[in-house]
Amino acid sequence: xxxxxxNGGNKTQREICHKVVAHMIKKLLPRFRTLDIQVNLxxxxxxxxxFCMMQDSNRQFEIELDKKIGIKTLVQxxxxxxxxxxxxxxxxxxxxxxxxxARWKSKMISEDTNxxxxxxEKEAYRMEKKxxxxxxxxxVI
Numbered sequence: 072x073x074x075x076x077x078n079g080g081n082k083t084q085r086e087i088c089h090k091v092v093a094h095m096i097k098k099l100l101p102r103f104r105t106l107d108i109q110v111n112l113x114x115x116x117x118x119x120x121x122f123c124m125m126q127d128s129n130r131q132f133e134i135e136l137d138k139k140i141g142i143k144t145l146v147q148x149x150x151x152x153x154x155x156x157x158x159x160x161x162x163x164x165x166x167x168x169x170x171x172x173a174r175w176k177s178k179m180i181s182e183d184t185n186x187x188x189x190x191x192e193k194e195a196y197r198m199e200k201k202x203x204x205x206x207x208x209x210x211v212i
Contacts (some may be wrong), residue, residue, distance in 0.1 A: 073106040080112025080138040084145060087212050088112065088136070091146055094211045095153035095202065100160055107131045108156065110149075112138040121148040123155035132156050143203075146212070150202035154195040164191045 077085040115137040158164040165174045172179040175190040
């Protein structure tokens with residue numbers, strides 16, 4: 072059974088994150104049953120509003136989200152980071168730079184690649200709004 076834990080932020084933010092993560096698992100990773108996802112709502116002191124990090128295996132993840140963002144942005148950010156969970160879990164990406172390169176599917180990506188040109192970010196940005204719209208349209212929250 073998948074495990075989702077949400078810490079930090081306020082009660083409403085935690086409930087929204089939990090519901091959106093559960094919905095994204097059903098949508099993006101419907102056959103996965105052993106995911107362990109920890110979401111931390113924190114103060115991020117950079118321009119970023121979220122991060123996704125794979126932990127000890129491609130079934131364990133930590134997502135950090137900025138607790139200062141609004142609800143609409145929060146939902147979209149959760150969707151974005153859950154696309155990264157999908158990418159790691161399905162072994163589509165490995166962004167742990169090895170010999171100056173990361174891997175996207177079967178292609179090696181240089182560590183010098185601009186953030187906006189990274190294929191995993193392109194996919195996450197392309198999907199985030201459509202997934203967030205699905206959350207609203209299906210009354211997930």
